[in-house]
Amino acid sequence: xxxxxxFIRRLEAQRQCLxxxxxxxxxxxxxxxxxxxxxxRTFDHLRTLCPDREIYVFDRQVAAHPDCIPAPDRLFLGDxxxxxxxxxxxxxxxxxxxxxxxxxxxxxxxxxALAAAIAPAVAELMAxxxxxxxxxxxxxxxxxxxxxxxxxxxxxxxxxxxx
Amino acid sequence: xxxxxxFIRRLEAQRQCLxxxxxxxxxxxxxxxxxxxxxxRTFDHLRTLCPDREIYVFDRQVAAHPDCIPAPDRLFLGDxxxxxxxxxxxxxxxxxxxxxxxxxxxxxxxxxALAAAIAPAVAELMAxxxxxxxxxxxxxxxxxxxxxxxxxxxxxxxxxxxx
Ligand SMILES: C[S@@+](CC[C@H](N)C(=O)[O-])C[C@H]1O[C@@H](n2cnc3c(N)ncnc32)[C@H](O)[C@@H]1O
Ligand code: NI
Ligand code: NI
Numbered sequence: 482x483x484x485x486x487x488f489i490r491r492l493e494a495q496r497q498c499l500x501x502x503x504x505x506x507x508x509x510x511x512x513x514x515x516x517x518x519x520x521x522r523t524f525d526h527l528r529t530l531c532p533d534r535e536i537y538v539f540d541r542q543v544a545a546h547p548d549c550i551p552a553p554d555r556l557f558l559g560d561x562x563x564x565x566x567x568x569x570x571x572x573x574x575x576x577x578x579x580x581x582x583x584x585x586x587x588x589x590x591x592x593x594a595l596a597a598a599i600a601p602a603v604a605e606l607m608a609x610x611x612x613x614x615x616x617x618x619x620x621x622x623x624x625x626x627x628x629x630x631x632x633x634x635x636x637x638x639x640x641x642x643x644x
Numbered sequence: 645x646x647x648x649x650x651f652i653r654r655l656e657a658q659r660q661c662l663x664x665x666x667x668x669x670x671x672x673x674x675x676x677x678x679x680x681x682x683x684x685r686t687f688d689h690l691r692t693l694c695p696d697r698e699i700y701v702f703d704r705q706v707a708a709h710p711d712c713i714p715a716p717d718r719l720f721l722g723d724x725x726x727x728x729x730x731x732x733x734x735x736x737x738x739x740x741x742x743x744x745x746x747x748x749x750x751x752x753x754x755x756x757a758l759a760a761a762i763a764p765a766v767a768e769l770m771a772x773x774x775x776x777x778x779x780x781x782x783x784x785x786x787x788x789x790x791x792x793x794x795x796x797x798x799x800x801x802x803x804x805x806x807x
Contacts, residue, residue, distance in 0.1 A: 526648035
């Protein structure tokens, strides 16, 4: 499998998991959190999946396509270390119905460590029944793994639900 | 359609056109040219499609994944302005059986202008019957358009054949 094949599979896994998460959380009121804006492709996808939800975006910088830049009051700019506690304070606990975490740098060990470090704050931001979609496996008290949709290879993308 | 949807379609169009080009050129001896290494995804894909062909890569910089960096003697490093004439001199006319041109910057007008500027040199490098796959429509004397494979939306990716 070439890197082109593998990249297409990753993007399709991402899209299928986000779609499944939006369906699972459809009846749960709440906001959406996007951790990792990047070039804004999944932010844009979340906007189309959840047109009626407020979407808050976290990144240390804005490097997105001009069409995909969140409004300033929906953007937590800075390191997750600082912005997740700020979001807990400003938005409150248990407000999110859907969270997408896409950290994927080239460095697998660093991405895993970062996912582990932010998982407790992410779990606190989620409502009971809220769905987490992530490019890293994320474990925290109150989070239970969900199966990914059929067609998504195990280990390529991850889903979890808040108890 | 979100930018995620649109990006997946672009990559799938790219993959389908490259596969079709490799099939069409299967019986034509010659090298492969990749204009635009980027992060090396399509270079890697071309390696798997054409394992027995020499692949020459053109880019102004090497910013690819470490696994996808061409050997130094297969790399024309610099602006296409300078490297296409150098390749014509070093490799000779009509040596390529398959060429992939992937310029895609965010700036559509600049990409079109660049494609128009390099098309004549690209055509000169191609053997008769060689196939060109490109993210921009490319016209030059000796190049005729080919239909893209079924399933690829018209205008998303382009193919041409050298007379
Ligand atoms: C879209 S990227 C290629 C992506 C690549 N095909 C892949 O699949 O990973 C375009 C590349 O073209 C290169 N490029 C654009 N204009 C150029 C020029 N005038 N001379 C040399 N390289 C150029 C850029 O440096 C960039 O790496
Ligand atoms: Ni645009
Ligand atoms: Ni690697």
